[in-house]
Amino acid sequence: MAKGMNSEYKKMIDKQYRDLMKHCQSHMEQVEKELPEPRENLHELLEKRGVSRRDFVKWTSAMTVALMLPPIFKPLVAKAAENFSRLPVVWLHFAECTGCSEAFLRASYPNVDDILLETISLEYHETLMAASGDQAEACLEKAIHDFEGKFICVIEGALPRGLNGQYLRIGPKGKTGIEIAKEVTSKAGAVICIGSCSAFGNIQSANPNPTDSVSISKALGISTVNIAGCPPNAVNFTGTLLHYLMFGGLPALDGLGRPIWAYGKRIHDYCERRPHYDASEFVEEWGDAGALKGWCLYKVGCKGPYTYANCGKVRFNDGISWPIMAGHGCIGCTEPDFWDTMAPLEKPLPDKSLGFTDATADKVGIALTAATAAGIAVHAAASVIRHRNDDRVNKPEDLQEEKHD
Amino acid sequence: MEKIISVKEWSLAIRLNHWAMACSIFILIVTGFYIATPFTIGQGETVDKFFMGHVRFVHLLFGVILVFLFIWRIYLALFSRFHADWKDFLAFTNIKNFIHQIKFYLLVTKEGPQYKTLYGPLQSLAYLGLLFMVFVICVTGLILMGAGYDAGFSSVAYTILRPVETLLGGLAMVRTIHHIFTWFFILFIVVHIYMAFWYDFVLKKGTVSSMISGNIFKKVKE
Ligand code: HEM
Ligand code: HEM
Ligand code: SF4
Numbered sequence: 001m002a003k004g005m006n007s008e009y010k011k012m013i014d015k016q017y018r019d020l021m022k023h024c025q026s027h028m029e030q031v032e033k034e035l036p037e038p039r040e041n042l043h044e045l046l047e048k049r050g051v052s053r054r055d056f057v058k059w060t061s062a063m064t065v066a067l068m069l070p071p072i073f074k075p076l077v078a079k080a081a082e083n084f085s086r087l088p089v090v091w092l093h094f095a096e097c098t099g100c101s102e103a104f105l106r107a108s109y110p111n112v113d114d115i116l117l118e119t120i121s122l123e124y125h126e127t128l129m130a131a132s133g134d135q136a137e138a139c140l141e142k143a144i145h146d147f148e149g150k151f152i153c154v155i156e157g158a159l160p161r162g163l164n165g166q167y168l169r170i171g172p173k174g175k176t177g178i179e180i181a182k183e184v185t186s187k188a189g190a191v192i193c194i195g196s197c198s199a200f201g202n203i204q205s206a207n208p209n210p211t212d213s214v215s216i217s218k219a220l221g222i223s224t225v226n227i228a229g230c231p232p233n234a235v236n237f238t239g240t241l242l243h244y245l246m247f248g249g250l251p252a253l254d255g256l257g258r259p260i261w262a263y264g265k266r267i268h269d270y271c272e273r274r275p276h277y278d279a280s281e282f283v284e285e286w287g288d289a290g291a292l293k294g295w296c297l298y299k300v301g302c303k304g305p306y307t308y309a310n311c312g313k314v315r316f317n318d319g320i321s322w323p324i325m326a327g328h329g330c331i332g333c334t335e336p337d338f339w340d341t342m343a344p345l346e347k348p349l350p351d352k353s354l355g356f357t358d359a360t361a362d363k364v365g366i367a368l369t370a371a372t373a374a375g376i377a378v379h380a381a382a383s384v385i386r387h388r389n390d391d392r393v394n395k396p397e398d399l400q401e402e403k404h405d
Numbered sequence: 406m407e408k409i410i411s412v413k414e415w416s417l418a419i420r421l422n423h424w425a426m427a428c429s430i431f432i433l434i435v436t437g438f439y440i441a442t443p444f445t446i447g448q449g450e451t452v453d454k455f456f457m458g459h460v461r462f463v464h465l466l467f468g469v470i471l472v473f474l475f476i477w478r479i480y481l482a483l484f485s486r487f488h489a490d491w492k493d494f495l496a497f498t499n500i501k502n503f504i505h506q507i508k509f510y511l512l513v514t515k516e517g518p519q520y521k522t523l524y525g526p527l528q529s530l531a532y533l534g535l536l537f538m539v540f541v542i543c544v545t546g547l548i549l550m551g552a553g554y555d556a557g558f559s560s561v562a563y564t565i566l567r568p569v570e571t572l573l574g575g576l577a578m579v580r581t582i583h584h585i586f587t588w589f590f591i592l593f594i595v596v597h598i599y600m601a602f603w604y605d606f607v608l609k610k611g612t613v614s615s616m617i618s619g620n621i622f623k624k625v626k627e
Binding site: 256295335336337364365368373379382 | 441442443444445446447451454455456457458461512515552553567568570571574575576577578580581584585587588591592595596599603606607
């Protein structure tokens, strides 16, 4: 019986994957027909950059697994990568530091993800394009017009709403960030927010937020794909774009708009220091014996237990390292408002100030409990005096009890 | 002539529920504080140690027990055959009694107000608030638990409660709320136990023992 069920189940899964495969293939054909020729030949570029065919195949396997697809999808992932530079992209910058672009494009040992991002067909990217002024504006208008409903709008940076958005004016016509964002996103096939600024507001929107900066989704009231992180991992962005190319739709998202394949599990649950956490072995201060032994960083402020991201799995800079491996706790940069909710970044959460001076929940709690105890002592003494002569008429036990007090 | 008789005030179910809750909450506070501010165990090899693991296990075990005790208490309040007391939780709506009760507690008057409900006006408010606190700490606790264990009961609870996490702005906020409510429990318990003994002393009805034996003393005219 169980065996029958199993093969039945396997058949069902197989069929699902075959259908998905068919859908994917037909979609790719459509992409190849509709979208312009790839700008660059990926394989030539990879060779030029010293990435071997073997490395590319390895990358394909890793990406297929990362996207939670079975191995039969490997050739399709490879094909999507070849078609990567067909996808027209408009890349907008708002209130931010451009660090995400920098992190993606300036890798000193670029891996396939970084090279893929170089091939991206940027119709408009303020940092990278040669055009400026009116010319740049014309590029943007042309891209929006030519690829209406098809292009991907990638956004880096938050939108300040204060002074009617006038904290941020861009371009020769001095349009506000909000105006530009509204114009472009309304015509885009999909809006992908890169980095925590566009996804959640990040440091611009941290308390007290003088410019009233907020995330794209909040400023415009639209739903966006949020590749959170400060900066996020290139893999999470390329993977999401590949998914879009392969299936013509966005991957499954969590309640905060983050792709589940990348942000579905907590840092804490994939952390290589986790056995030390469970064994109660904590770094007490920077550079102590525990730090040398690689113990858990909870007590020096690691926010891994509250943070959803795959940093520990995919790591940064071609998989060399990531913050917790390097010896600093996670600061929770993929979570909304982390400058406020995760502060202080180098102390555990119970040391969080409640907003007034340095009063933490524990300090206030101890003070209130002491005050309550003092109040009780006073009340008890007063009660004994006030109710001294109560009702001891016919209950001798009561009298005796009182004497004991 | 006045006579003192013993009447049944609390059903066995309520008493069991109360003391199970009290024990769970006590254990949860102790283990919770360890999770919040742990100390390092330096001696020995990592492989032989699992202290935080055990503490978390105990916390989650009693956490889930508290969740079911809470559900049981709500059931008793609505459907208990002995005394479904949900109406008694609304005793605080009687403003006159409410003010009278405060005077009694502040020792202005010597006699408390007369009420037919199981709880006095302030008591009803306190216990309602307490049940609300249990509710909040259970919800935040289940979210924190579901974030780490994606299976069975916690997975189901997390699927339902994840939107609450999103609404609050992430796990860090959830954990901060969980921690602050821990202090509400401590404050409550201090006052709660004092008031139990105070009632015993002033009214002499055997309030403390009533939560164990179920019976309370009443004066009746013969
Ligand atoms: C001297 C000991 C205590 C006495 C006489 C006592 C008495 C009572 C009474 C009469 C109630 C209202 C009955 C009810 O609604 O179920 C109650 C409720 C409650 N008590 Fe206590 N209590 C005592 C100690 C504690 C302790 C130590 C805790 C917690 C650590 C605690 C936790 C609670 C809770 C959570 C409720 C409200 C829940 C509910 O309504 O069932 N109690 N207590
Ligand atoms: C009166 C009841 C409870 C008290 C006093 C309490 C107290 C605490 C405290 C102080 C913490 C540490 C928070 C921090 O780091 O700031 C904590 C963590 C936690 N509590 Fe509770 N808690 C209670 C009930 C529950 C319940 C009902 C559940 C779940 C069913 C639960 C699940 C958790 C979990 C999962 C954590 C986080 C542990 C971890 O991530 O390792 N708690 N609790
Ligand atoms: S270092 Fe951080 S993420 Fe890793 S186990 Fe410790 S608390 Fe968790």
